[in-house]
Amino acid sequence: MTTELIEALTGKDWGLLINGASQAAADNAWDKVYSPATGLAIAQVARATETDVDAAVQNAKAAFVQWAALPGAEREKIIRKATAYVRTQADQIGGLMALEQGKPFAQSRGEVTSSCDLMDYYAAEAVRVEGYVNSTEKSNLYSWVVYQPVGVCGLITPWNYPVSLLSWKLGPAMATGCTVVVKPTEVTPLSPLAFCKALIEGGIPAGVINVVMGDGVVGAALVTHRDVAKVAMTGSTHTGKKIMSAIASQLKKVSLELGGHCPAIVCADADLDLAAEIIVYKGFRNMGQSCSTVNRVYAHHSIHDVLIEKIVSKAQKFSIGDGVLEGDCDLGPMTTAETLQKVERHVADALTKGASLHTGGKKPNGEKYQNGHYYTPTVLSKVSPDMLMMQEETFGPVVPIDSFDSLEEAIDKANDSDFGLCAYLFTKDFATTMRVSQALEAGTVCVNNGAVNTAYAPYEGWKDSGFGVELSRKAIFEYLKTKHIKVGF
CATH class of the missing domain: 3.40.605.10 (Aldehyde Dehydrogenase; Chain A, domain 1)
Structure with a gap:
């Protein structure tokens, strides 16, 4: 501007x-x-x-x-x-x-x-x-x-x-x-x-x-x-x-x-570069302030560590700035002090309960960030169901990553929520696509893409969404x- x-x-x-x-x-x-x-x-x-x-x-x-x-x-x-x-x-x-x-x-x-x-x-x-x-x-x-x-x-x-x-x-x-x-x-x-x-x-x-x-x-x-x-x-x-x-x-x-508390399931056969790109986009765009944000990721244990590396690498490349003065930066501040405080509370709770922090988890360094509601894109692993961010909508730039061994386990974890707005699935297998997309309790399921809001398709929240x-x-x-x-x- x-x-x-x-x-x-x-x-x-x-x-x-x-x-x-x-x-x-x-x-x-x-x-x-x-x-x-x-x-x-x-x-x-x-x-x-x-x-x-x-x-x-x-x-x-x-x-x-x-x-x-x-x-x-x-x-x-x-x-x-x-x-x-x-x-x-x-x-x-x-x-x-x-x-x-x-x-x-x-x-x-x-x-x-x-x-x-x-x-x-x-x-x-x-x-x-x-x-x-x-x-x-x-x-x-x-x-x-x-x-x-x-x-x-x-x-x-x-x-x-x-x-x-x-x-x-x-x-x-x-x-x-x-x-x-x-x-x-x-x-x-x-x-x-x-x-x-x-x-x-x-x-x-x-x-x-x-x-x-x-x-x-x-x-x-x-x-x-x-x-x-x-x-x-x-x-x-x-x-x-x-x-x-x-x-x-x-x-x-x-x-x-x-509200939403949208899960993403990443299968062993998924295109991990594509999955990481979409998870990062959906998890951090608009500072994670979206009902369709990826709130929790469930990755197959065989690709769990590699996926985290790819997500962290992409998250660390985001530029953060004043969206008015730096209009082409990737991320601006969070909109309210209350949402920033909720993010800080959720991250602190997760770390206290044993989560591992891979990147972010704080305000960015620099004088220009001190008066605004800024927060760095945050990636966590070793998360558990008792953590606030796995129960509530964080509505901020935080991506927690858990693992699973079987599709049944992934589906159960994804559906273990009062919300049912959107869900994401990454797989190359058509049978898995059909099975999991039918089983997920959400009004919108995106497979290998993140385009949840399209003019031509209905957008309906299930459960409390x-x-x-x-x-x-x-x-x-x-x-x-x-x-x-x-x-x-």
Whole structure:
């Protein structure tokens, strides 16, 4: 990022986005947003009240009438025009993400453009919401099924991929004719707010997208609002269960993409260079702050030591820096002090209980790292099930490696978790691929690759990892109601 761009993006006041206009909160309250690289405030955003949430929902409700009535082909044109404009703002939106989230500018900018790609994918689905005709029991009866948009949707998004995970929800919601109120996390509100603002500037009608900022109190007001017909949220399992409990009496639609504790099984016949490359990429990218991160590795005892050497060698080559000033570095700081503290706690616990440290396990050396939430990519072996990192999602740049003797043992270890989001398998044998991929208790299984999130395939968490589907054509039905029409002549 250039100095000019940094200066242009910092020190601003960002209001709520309601009915296409920026405005202060009803009580004029503001929250500061901080840089994880320096610990300094970079901007402040309006903190919504319940009155502001209601105003956002009512404007979305009013806009729903016309937006839902548009032909799908017209919505597709409007969305594509808007995303084309957003791409021209990718430097600014990506810059805000690098400032507030910590990932390098090149990765932040790429998240913005890939989010536009996903929005376009769903725009194309706007014309493919198809019903069907039934055969009936009498010749004078006609029966058909149609799908209609649910209405106003409350979208609650996290800080690790603040724009990408918003697009997963915004794309199908808008394509089907829904209107939305977005509540980004208070940690990284700037880039999703700027993304939504750019969509409106690009032609999305006022009121179709509204954004309110604030903490869990604001989120609770949104999800329990009587005029919010559907809630979509990505975040922790704990928060997801609180949302389910809060809306149980309202019986509204809900989809939740929650935590993971993803295993990787590396078989004796695996391509070890490929396995190490993908494990390192999935384990450390975005500082390990991803629900689909490789959280634990199970390597066959015959290749265990060699695999560790390859993983350590790759981990030690990562460059770490301020993602704003060093936009092409591999890793930036962790986003929050709390996540850094959890990583330190998990590593200390593992070492106390007998784990071996091969690399990392500390903040990087150097004055420039002292004020930020930095941590070196860490590889551990001799881990055991009683260690915290083998039970909980670390959500940081740590790869613990255990061994196994038989496939049954590997499967049992991989499935020994309350989570079931993603799993990884490395083998050259087709029979092993079929056997293990069927046995793994996860919504997504990647064999010899790490591309867990693809627009064309459903992404569903099993067990405590989620409720409902995101991505793929199936996700649009999370934003639709089913109607059966039966007519006698």
